[in-house]
Amino acid sequence: MSCLSKACSKSLLSVGWQGRILSVLGSSFLPLCLIMGWLLGSAVNGKLLLLPGKFLLLPSKLPVLLSTSPQFFSLQMMKFAWDNYKLYALGKNELRPLTKNGHIGNMFGGLRGATVVDALDTLYIMELEEEFQEAKKWVEKSFDLNVNGEASLFEVNIRYVGGLLATYYLTGEEVFKSKALELGEKLLPAFNTPTGIPRGVINLGSGMSWSWGWASAGSSILAEFGTLHLEFLHLSELSGNPVFAEKVMNIRKVLNRVEKPQGLYPNFLSPVTGNWVQHHVSIGGLGDSFYEYLIKSWLMSDKKDSEAKKMYDDALEAIEKHLVKKSAGGLTYIAEWRGGVLDHKMGHLACFSGGMIALGAEHAGEERKQHYMDLAAEITSTCHESYAHTKLGPEAFRFDAGTEAMATRLSERYYILRPEVVESYMYMWRLTHDPKYRQWGWEVVKALEKHCRVEAGFSGIRDVYTTTPTHDNMQQSFFLAETLKYLYLLFCEDDVLSLDDWVFNTEAHPLPELTGSLGVRIKEKTYK
Template identity: 80%
Template sequence: ATYQSLEERLSQHRVVPEKTLKSHVSKVSMVFRKLPGVSASGMGLRLSQKFVFLLFLSGLVTLCFGALFFLPDSVRLKRIFLSKTETQPHLKRPKDQEHPRGMASVKGETSTKLKSLSRKPSVSHEATEERLAGGKAQEDLTLLRSKTESASEKSTSSDHGATSDTFSYKKFKRCLLRPPLGTDDGKPSDPKTNERREKVKEMMKFAWDNYKRYAWGKNELQPLTRNGHIGNMFGGLRGASIIDSLDTLYIMGLVEEYNDAKDWVQTSLDLNSNGEASLFEVNIRYVGGLLSAYYLTGEELFKNKAVELGEKLLPAFNTPTGIPRGVINLGSGTSWSWGWASAGSSILAEFGTLHLEFVHLTELSGNPIYTEKVMNIRKLLNKIEKPHGLYPNFLSPVSGNWVQHHVSIGGLGDSFYEYLIKSYLMSDKTDDDAKKMYYSALEAIEANLVQKSPGGLTYMAEWRGGILDHKMGHLACFSGGMIGIGADDGAPEKRQHYLDLAAEITHTCHESYTPTKLGPEAFRFDSGAEATATRLSDRYYILRPEVIESYMYMWRLTHDPKYREWGWEAVQALEEHCRVESGFSGIRDVYTLTVSHDNMQQSFFLSETLKYLYLLFSDDDLLPLEDWVFNTEAHPLPIVRKSCLQDEATQDKTVSE
């Protein structure tokens, strides 16, 4: 049709021989097939032919640009034609202009549109096309980091006025009362004590070296079979033993081992997992481990990873009450309750053991949402009725009511109470709500659960709807240390009473450590039993730290030498019964001297058991309690001195002016 139209127009303007006309048409046909040649040179064409060619070329250009802006895979071409101003948010800033946190940030209007982490950010049309082009994962990560930056700047500037708009590690260090590692890395002056400390350090190196040799990157070492164990608690996350060991390696001065762990975090810790994770375990081990590593070393890597992982836990709080569910898919954000939990309930020790880490996530990110989430839990617990002042272990995240009246200071309940007193201490003793909740709970525990055996042993029984079960779990043995560190902050006239109670409970737990000098998972005080496991299913020991934890706290509070002697008993027992050729293993029966091993070197053995033993044989200025609290996985977190940080910021501003 185009050729015919051309022929008609040519015939109207001049009479030419047919042979010549066909020659012109042939030339135009070649033009259509070889456009680049024509666009480069219009030579040899008459005026009318040039008009036709330009008409065709303009149509072709219009078609191309239409495709450029409407086809889904055109984003790269658009960047060629769009101005530099329009594409600025996607350009990486020069290194010397990057945000102090090392995260990508945006400028101008895009930055002002980003919301807090709890809201979905506005996404440009170009960003949508980028996702369609296959860049969804990277785009999500950029948005995640940009949200964190924006929330940090916005929240900090509104909360602190003239203070710096980012967390300052230097200011934090100046607000500590003492250096974290003491004057000489906590080395005791007594040669015997130092020798024992060096033995614990050797145990840590032995456990770590075998983990690295046989299970590197896996969650835990299986020392008998010399391979790694992944498990299903961490939702696809790897390296639990590495994260749990970071601070232990650092304070012990195992520099090469610490650097290996740090390098693994930098190159191999993948937070984009898509499995079923325990909210509780990921928080206390991974988030807690990364936070403590940052506060001890100042390495931005650990802070960035902790905040990134913290955001992945937030969807677990999307319930009618704000009480988080126990299991979360870290990829999709879907959460649900444990299948074994009564009526789809959440567990007191799990949703009650988030406060320390989440407050620090707010400190580092500047985003208040983390603190808001855990404070909402507090508000609900204060509002609902508590039987005899006690906190049952199961709570519905839908109705906000207790599901059944089972109370335990051991498993299912334990660290909820620990986090109340530690929240108060970590707030520089300004969190009066936590203080009130803790001492009210402790009074109810004393009135209803604390018992004295016929042999004079003080223990914590369990409560089942008003009926006492005279059983105490190994997990409940942390309570000696907990009551001890809270003794100074209750009623002055009760200080000695609390110290005595702490000492009695710690003594009871020591009595359960026999005949192997290692304690069972649970022990009873009925039918003539005194701190003894009467059931075969309770006789195992899985390298737990709780008894040794109380030894460490009681040593620091009283300096009674018996606690160091008891700790040395535990060291010798671990060496004799749990040390195998390629690591440390739990045992199946603490009452049998011919032991059977369970083939598992738990990550908390590296994080808690060996760390508490090392601190027990160190001077008190190694991680002094005036500056640090330990989360329930023994990761040290600093006391938050808001007034000091604000004073430091004011001084810095005055100097700069």
């Protein structure tokens, strides 16, 4: 039984619903679970009147259902976000919900439909069948890979390749596999460097690649070249071509060869020399998902990739020794490191680490498991504290001059619908079943509805410390790929995309485990 079906059954029992709903759509009698998608779409302004053994839907509120079924609430939010994207921006990369038009941007090298591809697996998991078919049709008919423009290797990989791979594994539909493989081929020229460390930007038409203009001394970024491993192993598995796996295994060789200051991995590495360019270490932006992919590579390998596990264990030990600190108020956080000098701040992006550490703790050995679970819980609690004012958190928060988990700079107060905090809530719930994580997730759901929902979608806000925020007019594709998916899964049963069977890429796209050496054979798994 799916999350939707299980939750529906529980909702019926919890509010004592018997019989059926009288649908005003054609006056036909339908089981509640079959019309729930429509019901929720109307529930923001709907009320139920009790008839003999039946319910009638009329405009007003539906607080009982929503308060007892948070997974339905997150599903309704997904439908609202998708419907408005489809109405005003289908084929563009993202929706501008205030001006009701689309946004293309310059991250994807001429590729379109980032929200479509990012949303595919979420729509499928939530059983929004009509919406999923709309997205699938766009991929089949309109998703053009013959483009010419500057693309982020990292973003194209995690959003497009990851989204297509995940949807293929969930559905078995060949169109997603073929598009993923074709796009993967277009990324390979980025690895044509003296070290094999890929550059961050690639022209998908010409194959030319270069480093970001802002990257120090033409360097490549740890979180970018270190966040390819999961997807590229699956590309080799599905294509039978070992080149994808060879490219990412070579990255490992370079990283194992270069000396790590204090055992830490700086964020900038030269693709020419293979040496660090500057000693800035962050578990947030520029570094974050590199560490995530180490432990997840081990898990995805059916726990056979011992090299990844050792790299993760050693990195976490160095992070805990040099970067993990406790504030005067008792909050545990992970500072940044700049050439030996600590910067006592955490970015919102670093809040994924609570979930990552908990995931790794399950396999740390009995003597270390509880220690790492405690550390994961403390970091997740700190990130929850950063959400204290409006139940949404800033882009970065600090621990200095008496400040505790707050943004002290105007430029850090914004929230762009990021997922990292609810990501950790989901992992912590699945691994501990402490009800506070669901309570915290429900706080976020209500805050998103209150502060980010606008007439035509969801928008980021410019200041999380005001109850009347201004909006940034952007519904990010990762809001549909990650934030809403993690919230939905937080309230699902554990066997819905079980952590025993699936590994989420850094864009929350689920990939199945591999068995054998370097993924000789896909483990037989089906979506539950």
